[in-house]
Amino acid sequence: MTVRLVLYGAGALAREIVDALERLNAHGTSIALQASIVDPGLDAPEIFRGRPVVRDVRAFAGDDGLRFVVALGEPEPRARAAAHLRNTIGARFASIIDPGVLIGGSSRIGAGAVILGHSSVTTDARLGEHVLINPGCTVAHDDVLKDFATLSPGVHLAGHVQVGEGAFLGTGACVIPKIRIGARAVVGAGAVVIRNVAPGQTVFGNPARALPARPRPQTPPTA
Template sequence: MTVRLVLYGAGALAREIVDALERLNAQGSSIALQASIVDPGLEAPETFRGRPVVRDVRAFAGADDLHFVVALGEPEPRARAAAHLREAIGARFTSIIDPGVLIGGSSRIGAGAVILGHSSVTADARLGEHVLINPGCTVAHDDVLEDFATLSPGVHLAGHVRVGEGAFLGTGACVIPKIRIGARAVVGAGAVVIRNVAPGQTVFGNPARPLRRV
């Protein structure tokens, strides 16, 4: 059965997802990109990867055979887009997992998640809805990533780490075991997190420390 897919977004992440789709299809999946959505007022070409670019999500109302993925890299815009799709048309979301990703059989992944190549999710991890894991990340045993959490390329989480809803970890960040990163927190690129991060807090450095505003 072919999955008819619509992407919300037509930028760099959408291009990475389409490349993952090609690899999935080469290994026996059947996923057909139908269209991409961009917000009104944003500059965008009329087509993306040979499919139409649509400005109004209501164009897909009643198309119950479609599945959606939000291809936006930042947590807050991704959350707004997912809410808009649910409220406007009752969209159904699907997950995209690159065939180069290693997933432990005991781990669970929520709808709308995107996991890109050469990442690994080991034993008993729990990933919420619309989580984004970029290439080269490690999600170790018993980790929890809440909805809309985002790992930039090369992030490594040791075991029993919890990443709160909408938190963002920058490229190359590392987190030691049993750390809690609060909702909507930001961890800077290359940071080494050895202490819990409060909700909404921004930390950076090695070891990671809160950003102090002057």
């Protein structure tokens, strides 16, 4: 059975996903790209990878055989796009896992997740909906990634790590065991996380420390 797929997005991540689709098809998983969606007003070609670019998601209403993947790299835009598709046309989502990815049999992957090549998800991991794992990442045993969590290329999570909803980990970040990274937190590129990260907090460095708050501008005295 062939999966008829529509991508939301036509940028770099969408191109990486199309390459993964070609490898999946070569390995016997039949996925046919139908179109890509781009928000109205954005500069984009009319054709992406040989398929039409559509500006209105309602063009796909009523076709229950379609599956969607949101090809946007940032967590918040990805969450907005998924909600828009779900609320407007009742979209159903597919997960894309490159055939070069190693997935433990006891791990679970949510709908809409994208896992790109040369990554590994070991045993008893739990990945939520619309999680994005870029190439070369390690998700170790018993890790939990909540919906819309994003790992940039080369991120390594040790065991029993929890990554909150919509959190973003920059390229090459490393997290030691049993750390909790809060919802919508940001971990800078190359950071080594050895302490819990609060929801919405930004950390960077080795060891990772919170980004200092910006000083408030001083109001000049009045006469």
